[in-house]
Amino acid sequence: MSVPRDRTPLVCAALCAGAGALLFQFLGNATRGYVATRSLFYWWGFQWVNPQSENEHAWLVLALSAYLLWRNARGAARADRSGAGWAAPALIGGLLLHAVGYVAQQPRVSILALLLYAWGVLALGGGKRWGAAAAFPLAFMAFAIPVDALDTLGFWLRLGVVRTCAGAAHLLGMGVVRSGTQLLSADGSYQYDVAAACSGIRSLVALAALSLVVGYLWFRSAWLRAAMLLLSLPLVFLGNVARVMAVIVAAQWGGQHLGDRVHDVMGFGVFVIVLGGVLGIAEALSRARPSWAARDDPPGAGAPAAAPAVSVAPALAVAVVLLALGEAAYLGHRAARPADARAGVLLAADGANPVELPTFLDSGWMGSRIYPTAVERAILPPDTGYSRKLYSSQEGARQQVLLSVVLSGRDRTSIHRPELCLVGQGWTIDGSERHRFDYPGRPGAGFEATVLRVHQQAAGATRTAPVPEIVAYWFVGGERVVPTQGERVVYDAWNRVARGRADRWAYVLAMTGAADGADAALARVQSVLNAALPAFQPAIEARAVGAGGR
Numbered sequence: 226m227s228v229p230r231d232r233t234p235l236v237c238a239a240l241c242a243g244a245g246a247l248l249f250q251f252l253g254n255a256t257r258g259y260v261a262t263r264s265l266f267y268w269w270g271f272q273w274v275n276p277q278s279e280n281e282h283a284w285l286v287l288a289l290s291a292y293l294l295w296r297n298a299r300g301a302a303r304a305d306r307s308g309a310g311w312a313a314p315a316l317i318g319g320l321l322l323h324a325v326g327y328v329a330q331q332p333r334v335s336i337l338a339l340l341l342y343a344w345g346v347l348a349l350g351g352g353k354r355w356g357a358a359a360a361f362p363l364a365f366m367a368f369a370i371p372v373d374a375l376d377t378l379g380f381w382l383r384l385g386v387v388r389t390c391a392g393a394a395h396l397l398g399m400g401v402v403r404s405g406t407q408l409l410s411a412d413g414s415y416q417y418d419v420a421a422a423c424s425g426i427r428s429l430v431a432l433a434a435l436s437l438v439v440g441y442l443w444f445r446s447a448w449l450r451a452a453m454l455l456l457s458l459p460l461v462f463l464g465n466v467a468r469v470m471a472v473i474v475a476a477q478w479g480g481q482h483l484g485d486r487v488h489d490v491m492g493f494g495v496f497v498i499v500l501g502g503v504l505g506i507a508e509a510l511s512r513a514r515p516s517w518a519a520r521d522d523p524p525g526a527g528a529p530a531a532a533p534a535v536s537v538a539p540a541l542a543v544a545v546v547l548l549a550l551g552e553a554a555y556l557g558h559r560a561a562r563p564a565d566a567r568a569g570v571l572l573a574a575d576g577a578n579p580v581e582l583p584t585f586l587d588s589g590w591m592g593s594r595i596y597p598t599a600v601e602r603a604i605l606p607p608d609t610g611y612s613r614k615l616y617s618s619q620e621g622a623r624q625q626v627l628l629s630v631v632l633s634g635r636d637r638t639s640i641h642r643p644e645l646c647l648v649g650q651g652w653t654i655d656g657s658e659r660h661r662f663d664y665p666g667r668p669g670a671g672f673e674a675t676v677l678r679v680h681q682q683a684a685g686a687t688r689t690a691p692v693p694e695i696v697a698y699w700f701v702g703g704e705r706v707v708p709t710q711g712e713r714v715v716y717d718a719w720n721r722v723a724r725g726r727a728d729r730w731a732y733v734l735a736m737t738g739a740a741d742g743a744d745a746a747l748a749r750v751q752s753v754l755n756a757a758l759p760a761f762q763p764a765i766e767a768r769a770v771g772a773g774g775r
Contacts, residue, residue, distance in 0.1 A: 234309070237542035238350025241316055244549040245342050249323070252556045253339075255330045258606040258638025265335050272371040282431035283369035289438055290362040297358035309537045311356045315345030316545045320552055327556050329718035330637045330727075333370050340366055349538060361441060368434040382429065384654065385462065390469045399477050403653060408473060415476035415484055429461045432499045439500075443507040445519045453503055460502045464495035559725070567703025569731035570630055570761050578610035579630045579731060579761055586756035590616040590626070608634025610729075612761065616753050626753045627736040630761060633729050637717060640732045642710045643698050644677070652679040652694070659708055660697065660747060665755045670764035672706035674699040678743060693739040695746035703728040706765055733762065 253265025260271050272278040319342030326334030344363045348356030387403055394401040400411040409416035433454055440453030468491040476484030511518040571580040584592050592614035601611075610632035618624035633639035644654060655678045664670035677696040699706055700713040703726075707713050713730055720726045735753065739746040 234352070234538045235350045237538040238312075238346050240542045241349060241545045242346045244546045245316075245319070245339075245346065248320075248549050248553055249335070249339055249342075252327065252553055252560070253323075253335060254332050255327045255556075255560065256332060256636055256638050258636045259604070265332060265339060268332050269336055269369075269371075273369070278371050280369070280371045282434070285431060286366060286369040286434055289434070290365050293365065293438070293441070294359055294362040297362065298355065309349060309541050311353060312345040312349035313541050315341050315348060316541070317548065319343075319345060320545070320548055324552055324556065325722055328559060328725075329721045331718060336370050337367065340364070349541065365434070365437070368430060368437075382462065382465075386465050386469060389466050390473060393466075393470055394473055397474075399473065401473060407651065408469070410477070415481040428465060428495055428499075429458070432461050432464075432496065433457045435500060436503045439503050439507050441519075443511055443519055444517055446517065449510070449517060453507060456503055456506060457499055460499040461495070464498040467498060468492070468495050565724075565726045566635070566729050567726070568632065568729040569701035569703060570632060570733075571763065573610075573612075577608060577634075579612040579632045582612050582614045582628060582630070583757060583760045584614070586616065586753065588752045588756045589619045590753055590756065591619065592616045592628075595627070595629070605631075606634050606636040606639050608636070609639040610634070616757075618749075624749060625737060626749055627734070628753060628757060629734045629736075631732045631734075633731070635727055635729075637714075637727075637730075640700070640710070640713070640730060643696065643732075643734060647677070647679060647696065651681055653681070654679050662697070662699075662751060662754055664758055664764055666759075667764045667766070669766045672699060672765070673708040675708045676743075676747070678739070694736060695739045695743055695750070696734065696736045697747070697750055698732065698734040701731040701733060701762055701765075704765060731762075 249265045251263055254260070254263055254268040256268075260268050262268055262271075272280040273283040319338045319340075321338075322341065323335045323338035326332065326336075326338055340363050344356065344359055347359045347363075351358075387408060391401055391403040391408060394408075402409050402411055407416060436457035437450065437454045440450035443453070444450055468488070471491050471494070472484045472488045475487040572578070573580050581594075582592060586592070595613040595615055597611040597613070611630070612632075613627070613629040616626045616628060631640060647654065657675060657677045659673050660676045661671055661673050664672070674697045677698075678693070679696055680693045699708050700710070702713070702716060702720075705716060707716065717728065717730060720728055735750045737746050737749050
């Protein structure tokens with residue numbers, strides 16, 4: 226006896242989908258730094274077609290997600306419509322999570338909210354079995370979130386690949402010179418920049434996603450699926466090392482042209498190494514332990530259809546639509562009102578830029594103004610402020626300290642990690658540590674900074690002389706100084722969400738030569754700061770930082 230099909234959950238799911246689509250379209254993205262759009266769909270999609278976003282693998286993730294959803298949904302054709310209990314937390318949680326992401330100017334958080342909300346819509350319209358069928362494919366779409374969110378991991382992978390290949394080349398007797406992310410011959414016959422594509426971060430995400438799919442299709446238990454994902458990490462690193470080493474060996478033997486050809490071929494070689502290793506281990510485990518292998522039936526298959534129960538879907542749909550409308554009104558109000566902000570440094574008369582750094586310092590330094598480059602002005606938000614001077618000591622022209630202040634505007638994307646720019650400019654980072662700088666006349670206002678030991682190497686000669694430098698940087702908010710970008714992001718998000726405040730954080734950088742040693746270089750920086758700090762950076766007492774500010 227057939228049970229009449231109740232279409233009420235489908236109608237309710239359609240209403241929730243429409244309300245969510247409008248919210249994510251018109252109030253989905255609060256950042257305007259690089260992609261000036263209100264639409265979260267456009268912001269996310271732009272990353273898929275923009276080569277600089279390094280997110281081309283998102284199309285592969287989308288195709289696999291669509292296939293897995295189709296595969297899992299085959300067994301859910303006769304699903305019951307009693308999924309409101311599952312859908313409610315996802316729909317409401319997705320809306321609330323998006324509000325946090327929007328206010329904190331973190332579109333990646335809003336993407337997670339969108340995926341959670343989409344799962345709630347499917348669970349509401351298709352019941353528990355459709356919810357089970359869509360759970361993994363939608364969670365898998367997280368791999369399509371722009372990979373620059375993993376820039377820290379990519380940075381260290383990039384350096385790791387370069388260092389490993391340079392060391393291996395030296396063991397093989399090849400005179401390879403490492404300069405930043407470049408590997409080049411001492412005689413100049415070839416030169417390669419180990420860009421992000423060869424560093425591992427792009428292939429790491431794509432191949433980690435494929436490895437997880439292998440685990441999902443091969444095994445039934447979550448820990449084995451996670452093991453396949455983790456297995457891909459060392460294999461990706463080894464694959465990229467093998468690719469770069471093959472390029473170097475080919476270039477050493479046949480010059481730049483042969484190295485370029487091997488580079489193109491070995492792009493597929495990385496996939497063969499990683500996927501071959503993951504598939505081989507997965508097949509070996511499934512043969513050794515057949516009980517670990519996944520069932521043939523996809524999630525949601527095999528359960529009998531249930532008779533329709535009293536549906537709470539209409540009440541849930543009304544509540545979700547009203548919540549979406551209320552959230553839209555709130556976010557629109559937050560976006561329109563002037564930002565309640567505190568600047569991390571003293572402002573110039575125009576209110577947009579930091580105050581101009583002093584030209585003459587009592588400690589015997591004279592500064593010359595350095596203007597921001599056209600590239601900086603083009604890629605950073607227009608309300609970003611700058612103040613920058615190169616200080617030369619009266620004791621000798623070779624003693625110089627570059628002091629730079631970049632002040633964010635309303636958009637948080639004005640500031641990013643300096644390590645990325647340094648490596649891109651050809652610097653090799655030899656190490657990093659924390660260092661505490663003193664604030665003149667205010668012992669309690671001293672602060673910690675990140676100090677990078679970097680060097681450049683000149684190429685084209687049999688012997689190269691490294692040019693060591695010390696780079697110190699820190700971030701100044703309205704009521705605290707922090708030494709890392711991660712801490713700045715956390716405090717900035719907290720202020721935006723909990724306090725409704727979008728502080729204008731300042732990124733301060735000091736750079737000087739370290740041929741006379743790191744201690745002497747840091748002493749030079751401190752000498753400049755002793756005279757310059759009171760002119761641009763207000764004193765923030767340590768007790769205020771520890772207490773979290775007022």
